[in-house]
Amino acid sequence: AQRVTQPEKLLSVFKGAPVELKCNYSYSGSPELFWYVQYSRQRLQLLLRHISRESIKGFTADLNKGETSFHLKKPFAQEEDSAMYYCALENTGGFKTIFGAGTRLFVKA
């Protein structure tokens, strides 16, 4: 079964500390993976996607097929990074996007 697991519901770090939001997936093929973010009172929006190999707002995510993980990392967290983060996968050749339950990141001053 296709599944995305985000083991942490809440992650709290101090400003300037490194942050890692964990994401593990279950999929038999080669999925496309994404991170979405929802800031307070804003819409859900795409943060980054695996196929683009991009770094957005200092965040990066590396696909580890052996561990079936796609963890989101940032070396120095900022207060404005506080938000809800969702990991998602899209099945190759289809257009069904499966989301994890989300992790709320709280960056303390």
Place this chain on the structure above:
Amino acid sequence: GAGVSQSPSNKVTEKGKDVELRCDPISGHTALYWYRQRLGQGLEFLIYFQGNSAPDKSGLPSDRFSAERTGESVSTLTIQRTQQEDSAVYLCASSFSPGATSEQFFGPGTRLTVL
């Protein structure tokens, strides 16, 4: 330009009533998606449209749920004989084309409460 819009923003209804939720995608976006988000949970894929066609309806939770899209634009999600477990935020998203290469843009959602 305008983003994805949804109406109503909030809907309170009584168990057993029918509700219609509307989504206006970004102009020119051929793909449109509906998701459901229950409290404290992730987004649950319901259905997507390519143009006016919905190739995969398997995500709809029951036969009380239906969706249509007309003019490759507006989409309506209808829930018949609502139940309390239908209470959730219903999100709509659109993208220029379906698939991972095209970013999905989300609407603000409709919060449905079934009493």
